[in-house]
Amino acid sequence: MPTSRFMLNGTLSASNRIARQINRNLIFNQIRAKQPISRAELARTSGLQRSTVSLIVEELLEDRWVVEGLTGEIPRGRKPTFLNVNGQRVVLALDIHPALATLAVTDLGGKVISVDSVELPENPKDVIGAILTAVSKMLRGHLNRTFEGIGINLPGRFDPHLEKSIFAPNVDWPIGQLKSRVERATGLPVVVDNVANACTLSEVWFGYSDRMNDLVVVNVSEGIGTGIFANGHLLRGDAGVAGEFGHIQLDPNGLRCGCGGQGCWETIASNRAGLRYYTEITKKPVSSFDALIQLAKADDVAARQALNMMCKALGRGMHMISLALAPGEIVVVGDITNAWDLAGPEIEAEMRRFPLVRPPSIRPARGGNTARLRSAVALIMNSKTL
Numbered sequence: 001m002p003t004s005r006f007m008l009n010g011t012l013s014a015s016n017r018i019a020r021q022i023n024r025n026l027i028f029n030q031i032r033a034k035q036p037i038s039r040a041e042l043a044r045t046s047g048l049q050r051s052t053v054s055l056i057v058e059e060l061l062e063d064r065w066v067v068e069g070l071t072g073e074i075p076r077g078r079k080p081t082f083l084n085v086n087g088q089r090v091v092l093a094l095d096i097h098p099a100l101a102t103l104a105v106t107d108l109g110g111k112v113i114s115v116d117s118v119e120l121p122e123n124p125k126d127v128i129g130a131i132l133t134a135v136s137k138m139l140r141g142h143l144n145r146t147f148e149g150i151g152i153n154l155p156g157r158f159d160p161h162l163e164k165s166i167f168a169p170n171v172d173w174p175i176g177q178l179k180s181r182v183e184r185a186t187g188l189p190v191v192v193d194n195v196a197n198a199c200t201l202s203e204v205w206f207g208y209s210d211r212m213n214d215l216v217v218v219n220v221s222e223g224i225g226t227g228i229f230a231n232g233h234l235l236r237g238d239a240g241v242a243g244e245f246g247h248i249q250l251d252p253n254g255l256r257c258g259c260g261g262q263g264c265w266e267t268i269a270s271n272r273a274g275l276r277y278y279t280e281i282t283k284k285p286v287s288s289f290d291a292l293i294q295l296a297k298a299d300d301v302a303a304r305q306a307l308n309m310m311c312k313a314l315g316r317g318m319h320m321i322s323l324a325l326a327p328g329e330i331v332v333v334g335d336i337t338n339a340w341d342l343a344g345p346e347i348e349a350e351m352r353r354f355p356l357v358r359p360p361s362i363r364p365a366r367g368g369n370t371a372r373l374r375s376a377v378a379l380i381m382n383s384k385t386l
């Protein structure tokens with residue numbers, strides 16, 4: 001298991017504090033992945049000293065991130081007490097798409113306990129109200145659990161202080177107000193981030209990536225967003241808007257994009273592009289991206305062709321990302337990961353078709369569609385420990 005490394009921004013400079021945080025995340029993730037587990041086993045699997053493990057475990061117990069469970073049986077000596085992630089403590093994940101919100105109750109280990117979704121109303125004025133109603137229903141349905149907070153993934157960039165969106169070309173409702181409205185309505189801590197950033201933090205926080213210092217998450221949905229973890233930091237850029245590879249022009253003669261540009265990467269490589277390719281080939285629409293995936297899996301020729309066109313476009317963009325940032329790994333998030341055996345090889349072949357200095361590995365995010373929901377846990381729990 002790699003050492004987990006996690007920093008929200010560059011403001012922490014005390015190296016011992018960072019080291020402690022890294023070790024704490026490492027131990028927590030070992031407990032999450034291998035529970036029930038004893039302290040002795042933790043020392044063996046983490047490579048840390050027993051005394052260090054004991055100190056961190058005491059801290060995690062005190063903070064109620066983990067609980068002690070059954071006592072183990074060994075032939076002689078003191079019986080070990082097993083540790084588990086505290087299943088009572090949960091986070092509400094609010095995953096916002098332009099026209100749909102998915103809500104999930106997720107435990108600290110990233111396990112999704114309950115999930116619901118709400119179609120967002122057409123009238124922009126009604127959207128936040130509909131989301132608040134769904135949030136309140138979800139909280140009422142889980143009164144026996146302790147909610148640590150609400151982690152919100154947004155499709156776009158916004159300024160939390162000015163409560164306005166800075167860049168959200170696919171959203172026409174006042175998304176910038178969402179954080180404060182949810183906070184006021186629930187009284188819970190709320191952390192928001194762009195969905196690609198949230199998924200990037202999640203990969204690192206849960207210790208899934210073995211290329212912790214340099215990885216890029218590409219979120220493929222209605223649009224395309226990327227989260228960049230470079231030199232061990234999330235790269236946010238001026239006003240927090242770094243990572244908009246989705247709006248770099250790859251086709252000068254391409255379609256108009258929601259951002260005002262033309263032929264942006266997302267106009268040729270997003271789920272919307274996949275659906276458009278299918279309609280162009282067959283002259284008939286397909287109901288959803290999921291339906292397109294199912295058709296492709298069932299060997300429908302047109303669906304396969306549409307998916308391949310989308311994958312080629314994704315691969316071209318990843319070639320650009322690889323040369324620009326040299327990530328060790330590119331992690332793909334989104335519905336396309338449900339057909340990874342079809343999509344993955346196409347994307348990678350196109351990325352490698354032109355010279356690369358160091359080709360990164362490409363893989364789908366763990367747990368398919370739950371990756372976006374799980375990232376809410378990383379948003380909330382990280383904000384509590386830094």
Ligand SMILES: [Zn+2]
Nearest residue numbers: 247257259264
């Ligand atoms: Zn654009």
